Amino acid sequence: MKDVIIVGSGPAGLTAAIYAKRAGLDMLVIEKNYASGGQVLTTYEVDNYPALPGINGFDLGMQMREHADKLGAEFLEAEVISVKSEGAVKQVVTDNGTYEAASVILAMGASHARLGAPGEEEMTGMGVSYCATCDGAFFKNKDVAVIGGGDVAVEDAIFLARTSRKVWLVHRRDELRAAKSLQQKLFELENVEVVWDSVVEQIEGSDQVEGIRVQNVKDGTKQEIAVQGIFVAVGILPNSGSICEEALKDEKGYFEAGEDCATSVPGIFAAGDIRTKALRQIVTAVADGANAVTGVQNYLLTR
Numbered sequence: 001m002k003d004v005i006i007v008g009s010g011p012a013g014l015t016a017a018i019y020a021k022r023a024g025l026d027m028l029v030i031e032k033n034y035a036s037g038g039q040v041l042t043t044y045e046v047d048n049y050p051a052l053p054g055i056n057g058f059d060l061g062m063q064m065r066e067h068a069d070k071l072g073a074e075f076l077e078a079e080v081i082s083v084k085s086e087g088a089v090k091q092v093v094t095d096n097g098t099y100e101a102a103s104v105i106l107a108m109g110a111s112h113a114r115l116g117a118p119g120e121e122e123m124t125g126m127g128v129s130y131c132a133t134c135d136g137a138f139f140k141n142k143d144v145a146v147i148g149g150g151d152v153a154v155e156d157a158i159f160l161a162r163t164s165r166k167v168w169l170v171h172r173r174d175e176l177r178a179a180k181s182l183q184q185k186l187f188e189l190e191n192v193e194v195v196w197d198s199v200v201e202q203i204e205g206s207d208q209v210e211g212i213r214v215q216n217v218k219d220g221t222k223q224e225i226a227v228q229g230i231f232v233a234v235g236i237l238p239n240s241g242s243i244c245e246e247a248l249k250d251e252k253g254y255f256e257a258g259e260d261c262a263t264s265v266p267g268i269f270a271a272g273d274i275r276t277k278a279l280r281q282i283v284t285a286v287a288d289g290a291n292a293v294t295g296v297q298n299y300l301l302t303r
């Protein structure tokens, strides 16, 4: 039986692995993907991770993994199906056997909801982004579109309007869902134009985004908008599924846990994008990985 099993090897899981090895814990990381790094692998350039400006996302993921490997962290490629707490023993069921540990760190991350528009998949990283905080700086003085109508979409539009030349906010309804205070800020901005009642039909471009074709859902009219960047903000989905039904989750499916990463189940911790928090970024995920291991150590001492 391991001291701790870490589920997922994105920034949170890899940091937890590094801290667990340095704490002398008998540990195992279970990752379903052939490569570690999580969402970071899908981003071309990361420009807000301290001391590594402009690093390629794949390289950052690989470097974090190499760091954990260097310390002797143990990895298993398998998909975790469920985690159950049987008092002092946690059962981790995977598609490649069942493993036992005294504690578990859930670090399965989250996935951004996709638009489902043609061209989206091919253009991801080539003008299509799911993170304005991360990629907005690449579109300085350029025209961009934000897709969505909730808080994140409106915050993204306000954020991008500071540096981009023009921001189109494409929303499928005739009013925004975002908080009124955010809407007020948005409507005060001269370089933002809302495209109401419209959905993205096609993302145009060959090796870089060149524009979007939108259709008005009420009168069927179509419009071509030339943009170099598209920020999809139609929701983010935690990869929690039915993996740990015992632990409390919020209405969106994130595990309820504070900065100490402790869930409602003793000995089960949630780190990174999978837990309730205000900002989902690499720096906050790595902080969680470290905090979760501190939680594990305290739990192992006091149980």
Ligand SMILES: Cc1cc2nc3c(=O)[nH]c(=O)nc-3n(C[C@H](O)[C@H](O)[C@H](O)COP(=O)(O)OP(=O)(O)OC[C@H]3O[C@@H](n4cnc5c(N)ncnc54)[C@H](O)[C@@H]3O)c2cc1C
Pocket: 007, 008, 009, 010, 011, 012, 013, 030, 031, 032, 033, 035, 036, 037, 038, 039, 040, 042, 043, 045, 046, 047, 048, 049, 078, 079, 080, 081, 107, 108, 109, 110, 111, 112, 129, 130, 131, 133, 134, 135, 239, 243, 271, 272, 273, 274, 280, 281, 282, 283, 285
């Ligand atoms: C396109 C894009 C660009 C981004 N750019 C930036 C940026 O520039 N700067 C920044 O700070 N943040 C950026 N982010 C956000 C950042 O990547 C995330 O906040 C961070 O990766 C979260 O780390 P995590 O370890 O919590 O989860 P993730 O990175 O999501 O990693 C979770 C890991 O768990 C694995 N996993 C999931 N389910 C299972 C299972 N059942 N069994 C086993 N393994 C499982 C996954 O395969 C994955 O490897 C970006 C995100 C995206 C999508």
